[in-house]
Amino acid sequence: MHATVDDTVPTGKVMIGSFDATSATADELVKSLIENGGCFIRNLVDREAVAAMLKQVQPYLDADVPWEGEFFPKETRRVNGLPAKAPLYTEKVLAHPLYVEVSKRLLTTTSTSWVGDKKETYESLPQLNSTSVFAIGPGARAQGLHRDDILHHTNLPKITAEQYTPGRDTALGIFMAASKITTANGATRFIPGSHLDDSTHGPGDEKKVVFAEMEPGDVFLMLASCYHGGSANTTTDQTRTLFGSFMCRGYLRQEENQFLANPIEEVRKMPENIQRMIGYSVSKPYCGWVDLKDPISFVRDVEVKYGDP
Structure with missing residues (x-):
């Protein structure tokens, strides 16, 4: 077993899995996610690569302006559209074999249907849902606990971990530390097991939270049905970058x-696996086509003919 008890989780809290990137397996990660809703992978990316990723996004962080609203503190700076703006992050994190495989196991949808007297089986693979960088400066307030599956209007019943089956969640998150992340500078707080609760229930007592403290290059995986939120940055000189x-x-x-x-000119430069992950693909049987063809032909020099998937 490659998991270790995570020493960043305070005594008395639920212990969530912590795995080393060099030895972790998809089986272990999926099991840990089903049990607690979240887990760590330590040292997924080396610090030199993290620094290079930050260099790619820094001009966009510098150009950002405060959010007009309540969801993000005014001290937060953001970058989105990372496949084009941070290709190194896209390659080393979003396309990392562990994240790709765990996403497939938890988010792939398989269905069968009849077309006339022929029974067909279709497989819909996961796609990229959202990308962000958050740089949260000193003095930022805590974010309210929330579930990220609210955008897909989920309505889930309460179950046990033993009853959990792939298909319950709509999305899987990955959060990579680009700076040292501590409780004091705003580490994501997370309620283990909240992915098993009834969707209509609120987060309840904040004493249940654990804090996703990480070193640069560590990542935290989390099911979208879990309650979580950024913490207050109570420091005077630290920016939490995630x-x-x-x-x-x-x-x-x-x-x-x-x-x-x-x-589109940036998309055309990307590897095919990234293009398809972004959404230039068909969710079988027929979701996402252009002119009844697989849209990969619009960003790659490949011939795609009319025909059944």
Whole structure:
């Protein structure tokens, strides 16, 4: 077993899985997510790569302005549309084999249907749902606890971990630390097990939260049905910088409009697996076509003919 008890979780809290990227398996990660809703992968990205990712997004962070509303503190700066703006992050984190495989296991949808007297089986693979960088400066207030599956209008009954089956959640998040993240500078607080609760129930007692403290290059995986939120940055000189993204089911509408967020001339330069992850693909049997064809032909020099999927 490669999991270790995470020493950042305070005594008396639920212990959530912490895995080393060099030895973790998809089986272990899926099991941990089903049990608690979230888990850590330590050292997924080395610090040199983290620094390079930050260099790619820094001009966009510098250009951002305060959010007009309640959801984000005014001290927060954001960047979205990361496949085009942060290709290194897209390659090393979003396309990391562990995240890709865990997403497939938890978010792939398989169905059967009859066409005349022929029974067909269709498989819809996950797609990229949203991408963000959050740089949260000193003095930022805490964010309200919320579930990120609210955009897909989920209505889930209360179950046990033993009753959990892939298909319950609509999305899976990955949060990568781009700076040292502590409780004091605003670590994401998270309620383990809240993915098993009734969707109509509120988060309840904040004493149940654990804090996703991480070193640069660590990541935190979380099911979208879990209650979570950024904490207050109570420091005077630290900015908490976090890359956060979600994959969702292939037939759902994406939270971030990937087709407008990523310029088509940049998309054409991307590897095919990234293009398809963004949404230039068909969710079988027939969701997402252009002129009755797989849209990959609009960003790659491939011939796609009319025909059944």
